[in-house]
Amino acid sequence: MAQARTIFEKIWDSHVVHQEKEGGPSLLYIDRHLVHEVTSPQAFDGLRMNRRRVRRPDLTYATMDHNVPTTARSLPIVDQISATQIRTLADNCREFGITLFDMHSPDQGIVHVIGPELGLTIPGTTIVCGDSHTSTHGAFGAFALGIGTSEVEHVLATQTMWMDKPKTFAVNFVGRRKNKHAVTAKDMVLYLIRTIGTAGGTGSVLEYRGEAISELSMENRMTICNMSIEGGARAGLVAPDETTFDYIRDRRYAPKGEQFERAVEYWKGLRTDENAKFYRSITIDTASLAPQVSWGTNPGMVVSVNESVPAPDEFAKGNENERKAAVRALEYMALESGTPVTDIKLDRVFIGSCTNSRLEDLVEASVVVKGRRVSPRVRAMVVPGSQQVKAAAEKLGLDKIFKDAGFEWRESGCSMCLGMNPDILAPGERCASTSNRNFEGRQGAGGRTHLVSPVMAAAAAIEGRFVDVREWL
Ligand SMILES: CC(C)[C@H](C(=O)O)[C@@H](O)C(=O)O
Numbered sequence: 001m002a003q004a005r006t007i008f009e010k011i012w013d014s015h016v017v018h019q020e021k022e023g024g025p026s027l028l029y030i031d032r033h034l035v036h037e038v039t040s041p042q043a044f045d046g047l048r049m050n051r052r053r054v055r056r057p058d059l060t061y062a063t064m065d066h067n068v069p070t071t072a073r074s075l076p077i078v079d080q081i082s083a084t085q086i087r088t089l090a091d092n093c094r095e096f097g098i099t100l101f102d103m104h105s106p107d108q109g110i111v112h113v114i115g116p117e118l119g120l121t122i123p124g125t126t127i128v129c130g131d132s133h134t135s136t137h138g139a140f141g142a143f144a145l146g147i148g149t150s151e152v153e154h155v156l157a158t159q160t161m162w163m164d165k166p167k168t169f170a171v172n173f174v175g176r177r178k179n180k181h182a183v184t185a186k187d188m189v190l191y192l193i194r195t196i197g198t199a200g201g202t203g204s205v206l207e208y209r210g211e212a213i214s215e216l217s218m219e220n221r222m223t224i225c226n227m228s229i230e231g232g233a234r235a236g237l238v239a240p241d242e243t244t245f246d247y248i249r250d251r252r253y254a255p256k257g258e259q260f261e262r263a264v265e266y267w268k269g270l271r272t273d274e275n276a277k278f279y280r281s282i283t284i285d286t287a288s289l290a291p292q293v294s295w296g297t298n299p300g301m302v303v304s305v306n307e308s309v310p311a312p313d314e315f316a317k318g319n320e321n322e323r324k325a326a327v328r329a330l331e332y333m334a335l336e337s338g339t340p341v342t343d344i345k346l347d348r349v350f351i352g353s354c355t356n357s358r359l360e361d362l363v364e365a366s367v368v369v370k371g372r373r374v375s376p377r378v379r380a381m382v383v384p385g386s387q388q389v390k391a392a393a394e395k396l397g398l399d400k401i402f403k404d405a406g407f408e409w410r411e412s413g414c415s416m417c418l419g420m421n422p423d424i425l426a427p428g429e430r431c432a433s434t435s436n437r438n439f440e441g442r443q444g445a446g447g448r449t450h451l452v453s454p455v456m457a458a459a460a461a462i463e464g465r466f467v468d469v470r471e472w473l
């Protein structure tokens, strides 16, 4: 009998084109290459310098997301660096024959939101992008990973890339969430990173398993896979099932008709075999999970909303480097150990980013917001992940719910997830954010970020401080 394999191993084996020597790197075939304006200019320059073409423009898709303003698109972009990056991507796509969803396209959006939306992201494939959160696409049972600019050039030129085989790591979420509206996929993944640390997944591909994963929508699975990278992993994935197939059916670039049915048969065979062995594994009790809030400057510095900001010793558990990092984080975040999380007051709220800006995220947040008012001390904004999400949300009247409550309702893009566009925090401002990184200065120099779920962010906007949304939902 053939050896039992994990889904990752099945995808890997079916994509190895060449391996020089046992244990060495393999040349992998790449099925989809997604491109954005930040990490592609030098790669295209490299092609031009070496007089090379793009090997498979038909498998390469580009969008503009990091630098785009989220205000009216008809106005010129003031920032010169942003304007140049955007123009350069458009020129490169034209020159090399690549499909581009530009700033004015109804399909524009954050690269990790539009890939799945357009049916470009399908199970069993290898997907790369010059962006760390490419792990998002793993939610479909794809091997999806972020690559550097020199690799972007290699993939553009050859549709392959060299890679050492990552190790397998099973993350088993056992039990079920008690309150499915208040305790979300975001809380599951923040709790995971809090448990394994930001380097816990180093060199691994995480496979998320268990009934708490199976019952999640595709949007929620994407939220979890998105943050795999924050736990240090190379990628994260979920085996495809009926939820996956239903999501993909009829999407623009997905297989259609009989081809789709045949694909589904193949995709079903991708699940991890019964006796397959993982290099590592961890089990997480989902039933006891509370909403999570980050207090520090990396995504592992997290506590439950009903807890207090920890003391450095308590956080570090004897590790001196961790203790020092916690001391510095508390100073940067202007927080005192022992402060209850629900006493932390906020200036800004950001609902957006490739972690939490899909339709379901906005629907969930709107339930909290409906009929309430944003605290007068808070400036809050919602930035849909794509133009399609924005249009669908407006059809449901979500824009009105948010605007009536005092939220700003913006055009799609990365926005305040990172300060590459005009949406930034002022120094010292404190923000509840549905994004994935809380590094120093991430949302603007001197800005202070707390990572939370969309419902937690929405409730924080209303109260002007963190609240335990389990009391509201
Ligand atoms: C700009 C890009 C290279 C970067 C990434 O790779 O993740 C960005 O998307 C981020 O989230 O920090």
Ligand code: SF4
Pocket: 065, 066, 110, 131, 133, 353, 354, 355, 413, 414, 417, 418, 435, 436
């Ligand atoms: S939304 Fe944030 S994390 Fe996602 S690609 Fe954009 S900058 Fe990176």
